[in-house]
Amino acid sequence: MRPVPPFHQLHLIGMPGAGKTTLGRALAVAYEVPFLDLDEEITRREGRSVVDIFAVEGEAYFREREAAVLREVLQQPGSFVLATGGGTPCFHQNLEALLKKGLVLYLEVPVPELVRRILHTDATRPLLAAAPTAEALSRRLDETLRARKQFYARAPLCCTAPSCTLEDVRRLLSAYQTTG
Numbered sequence: 171m172r173p174v175p176p177f178h179q180l181h182l183i184g185m186p187g188a189g190k191t192t193l194g195r196a197l198a199v200a201y202e203v204p205f206l207d208l209d210e211e212i213t214r215r216e217g218r219s220v221v222d223i224f225a226v227e228g229e230a231y232f233r234e235r236e237a238a239v240l241r242e243v244l245q246q247p248g249s250f251v252l253a254t255g256g257g258t259p260c261f262h263q264n265l266e267a268l269l270k271k272g273l274v275l276y277l278e279v280p281v282p283e284l285v286r287r288i289l290h291t292d293a294t295r296p297l298l299a300a301a302p303t304a305e306a307l308s309r310r311l312d313e314t315l316r317a318r319k320q321f322y323a324r325a326p327l328c329c330t331a332p333s334c335t336l337e338d339v340r341r342l343l344s345a346y347q348t349t350g
């Protein structure tokens with residue numbers, strides 16, 4: 171019989187490169203629940219990549235679609251793990267929607283580690299495209315984090331390990347259940 175997961179919906183938030191998609195997928199496997207990635211859901215509905223949406227329609231359009239698709243996804247029945255996009259909690263009252271429907275976990279990763287990861291990945295991140303060097307990327311991420319911290323800080327769960335593991339999340343979930 172499938173074990174009951176210690177959450178109804180688990181929502182991962184954090185900066186680009188924090189590992190939301192990677193850890194989210196692993197958590198879904200570990201807890202035997204479906205995995206949803208908000209960027210993928212947007213891409214599927216739009217029939218084009220996030221990069222294309224940003225390039226052709228601009229960020230405001232992307233944020234509107236993101237907010238609409240998020241609300242749709244949050245209505246899905248049953249338990250699941252959701253990886254949001256880095257900016258998701260910061261627009262259109264999305265954080266309130268996330269907090270209302272599930273347990274929100276912030277992956278807090280230091281900027282130098284984000285820089286290392288983003289430089290080593292070939293997935294394009296449109297908001298960081300204007301940062302051609304590691305220094306520029308680092309400055310850009312610092313600024314972005316400064317603006318977003320107020321949103322991320324409202325998550326009831328926060329993993330501060332630079333490389334958050336399944337075991338770290340298990341501990342956080344069990345401490346959260348114990349303390350209420």
Ligand SMILES: Nc1ncnc2c1ncn2[C@@H]1O[C@H](COP(=O)(O)OP(=O)(O)O)[C@@H](O)[C@H]1O
Pocket residue numbers: 184185186187188189190191192193253287288290291332333334
């Ligand atoms: N814990 C980790 N340690 C090292 N690299 C990681 C870790 N988690 C993710 N990465 C790498 O960082 C990059 C961004 O990960 P991703 O899961 O796409 O982040 P996000 O969805 O938060 O933007 C990918 O190349 C991924 O392989």
Ligand SMILES: O=C(O)C1=C[C@@H](OP(=O)(O)O)[C@@H](O)[C@H](O)C1
Pocket residue numbers: 184185186187190191209220254255256257258295296297
């Ligand atoms: O930080 C952001 O504003 C964004 C992060 C991306 O997701 P990841 O955090 O998964 O890279 C994606 O939603 C879009 O490019 C915008």
Ligand SMILES: [Mg+2]
Pocket residue numbers: 190191209253254255
């Ligand atoms: Mg992602």
